[in-house]
Amino acid sequence: xxxxxxxxxxxxxxxxxxxxxxxxxxxxxxxxxxxxxxxxxxxxxxxxxxxxxxxxxxxxxxxxxxxxxxxxxxxxxxxxxxxxxxxxxxxxxxxxxxxxxxxxxxxxxxxxxxxxxxxxxxxxxxxxxxxxxxxxxxxxxxxxxxxxxxxxxxxxxxxxxxxxxxxxxxxxxxxxxxxxxxxxxxxxxxxxxxxxxxxxxxxxxxxxxxxxxxxxxxx
Ligand code: CA
Numbered sequence: 001x002x003x004x005x006x007x008x009x010x011x012x013x014x015x016x017x018x019x020x021x022x023x024x025x026x027x028x029x030x031x032x033x034x035x036x037x038x039x040x041x042x043x044x045x046x047x048x049x050x051x052x053x054x055x056x057x058x059x060x061x062x063x064x065x066x067x068x069x070x071x072x073x074x075x076x077x078x079x080x081x082x083x084x085x086x087x088x089x090x091x092x093x094x095x096x097x098x099x100x101x102x103x104x105x106x107x108x109x110x111x112x113x114x115x116x117x118x119x120x121x122x123x124x125x126x127x128x129x130x131x132x133x134x135x136x137x138x139x140x141x142x143x144x145x146x147x148x149x150x151x152x153x154x155x156x157x158x159x160x161x162x163x164x165x166x167x168x169x170x171x172x173x174x175x176x177x178x179x180x181x182x183x184x185x186x187x188x189x190x191x192x193x194x195x196x197x198x199x200x201x202x203x204x205x206x207x208x209x210x211x212x213x214x215x216x217x218x219x
Contacts, residue, residue, distance in 0.1 A: 050075055129217075
């Protein structure tokens with residue numbers, strides 16, 4: 001999944017980025033409020049980790065402007081210890097969850113998984129569709145109970161589609177959510193990944209919506 005990480009503490013940002021990438025997420029990072037505002041307004045993210053104490057523009061203002069502009073991605077705010085009023089202000093400004101510093105990386109990752117699940121209308125951490133099961137905690141994928149091996153790109157494509165069963169996902173949207181860098185993006189290779197995925201999954205699970213993109217359907 002594609003995550004925007006906003007944190008001005010260089011060490012913490014590097015640690016969080018490494019943990020998010022280890023968990024298989026595409027991560028873009030910003031170290032100030034102005035860059036964060038721009039990225040959140042123009043990019044497409046499955047979730048945002050937003051520190052509130054930021055240079056140039058504070059996190060609360062960034063969040064309010066995103067919401068005023070109609071940006072509805074899940075946002076988890078990072079707040080200072082013992083500052084309950086900051087949490088209240090953050091939630092009132094449109095945050096979906098918060099973590100108080102210091103926190104454990106595992107807790108951040110678990111809360112992000114829950115936010116992305118809920119944004120997709122999924123309550124269980126194990127996503128299921130037509131005999132395919134994807135455990136968002138371990139990344140394990142099974143078909144009729146048998147584990148299958150996927151490359152990281154194949155896994156990202158499947159995870160993104162499994163968060164949106166029945167919805168048509170365009171090639172450009174998939175491209176944006178599986179590549180880290182703009183210059184890597186080539187929507188033709190998406191067809192290659194989808195072709196390889198189809199060979200590993202039950203027939204008919206990934207439908208092509210001609211001219212529009214792909215759709216996950218329970219055969
Ligand atoms: Ca800060």
